[in-house]
Amino acid sequence: MRVVFETERMKYSHTGLYYYCLNLGNALLNSAPLDMQLSFYHNERAELVFGDDKNYIKQKSIDKFLKLSWKGFDLYHANYQLSPYLPKKGKTKVVLTIHDLNFIAEGKTPAKIKKYLGKVQANIDRAVAVVAISNFVKEDVEKHCKLGNKKIEVIYNGSNIDPEKIKLASPESPIDGPFLFSIGTIAAKKNFHVLPFLLVNNNYKLVISGIIQEEDYYQKIKAIAKSLGLEDRVILTGPVSEEEKYSYLKHCSLFVFPSLAEGFGLPVIEAMSFGKKVLLSTYTSLPEIGGKEAFYLESMDANYLQDFATNKLEMIIQGEDRSDEIKAWAGQFSWETAAKAYWDLYQSILRS
Known part of the structure; x- marks a missing residue:
């Protein structure tokens, strides 16, 4: 047949x-x-x-x-x-x-x-x-x-992540200092522009990788980072290779994915395959895919996000190590x- x-x-x-x-x-x-x-x-x-x-x-x-x-x-x-x-x-x-x-x-x-x-x-x-x-x-x-x-x-x-290749990810971090990571097409539906607010009152950097689909939206992200005085800590890399993605996933402190429109959200499972904690929006399929092993942003309001950055972000990153449980969750996909x-x-x- x-x-x-x-x-x-x-x-x-x-x-x-x-x-x-x-x-x-x-x-x-x-x-x-x-x-x-x-x-x-x-x-x-x-x-x-x-x-x-x-x-x-x-x-x-x-x-x-x-x-x-x-x-x-x-x-x-x-x-x-x-x-x-x-x-x-x-x-x-x-x-x-x-x-x-x-x-x-x-x-x-x-x-x-x-x-x-x-x-x-x-x-x-x-x-x-x-x-x-x-x-x-x-x-x-x-x-x-x-x-x-x-x-x-x-x-x-x-999951797109090959477990064997995880071991081959570079031991050297691609970024100097601790950083948050996200990946996806640079378009308004991905909601990346809210992420610079998570850098307020801490020393984290933010790396966003992906092809630029909407140039105006790319500029909006950069403008918000500049308005917060954070342009030096917000890095938009453009598209990256699988090897580069593995390196960012291995070394990031937290994977962040605030998308407003996802049928599935493969990057979430990729990050969880590394045992990484993930911080997601509550929209569309993300609560279904992230499940109980994910953390969620309950609002996209700037004040909420800055308060989250000040009072909750470090607690999540430094909290209980559940990497084995997170990997097990990702393994079902x-x-x-x-x-x-x-x-x-x-x-x-x-x-x-």
Whole structure:
């Protein structure tokens, strides 16, 4: 049986969807049943990250207009809720993974929200099975979309951190002195601009890594840091390699992630894989993913954050060592577990 795994979004490196496709794709390859052949629908200019000997179908920009039939393939797994590449008709069955409906919470116009919801709905209508990456996403989809008699299955993402590579992280800290660390696309929905307030009345530095998606927002973060007299302690690195990320995670005093819109929040699990304490917002999926082993910001008000920095931050950092418990929590999120769940789903569809 022939399965197509859509990796078109991997043309955008250093993003959550890139690493989702990379890690799940590799896990699927490693656990593929003997009667299943996996092919990757891969951008023609992207590196063949799964190995030169694997099955690739070249994705071209014009494909979204041509609407490929996918004749000869039994199942197509669309890994992006707004994907325009699903087979529109024919015998090929479709599995759709929905990562989030963040566009609803991002301040877009009602017309754009309606447009995007229409695209998601069309993909749901074409699919025979729908997967959400968290219970939060599942509930969001059930609230805003029409599922008919389709059931949404929740399959959690795994951690991108290779336990063996943790040992290879540099013993030398990349930053002089103690620091807080965060990582993600530099965009308003990540809410990074509140983090400089956590440096008030202490000596910590703040490192934020990630591609700059919104230049105005990048400048806003820098302006707030300057207004607080903290521009020398707020460091925006841009995108970093996996090795550099490991180094920041290993040596940071606390991982901070105040995002307002997360379908899952992979960076949280990455940090917890190192046994790091994490400080999160209470929005969307983060309480579900961080669970009882995380700390939470109850407000994004500047006065609250400065009071938190003064009276609570050091207590969290210097408090009880629960690194073993934190690692154990993170360990439940595995790409091997996710791949098994997806293969079980594929097989149940194709053998029904």
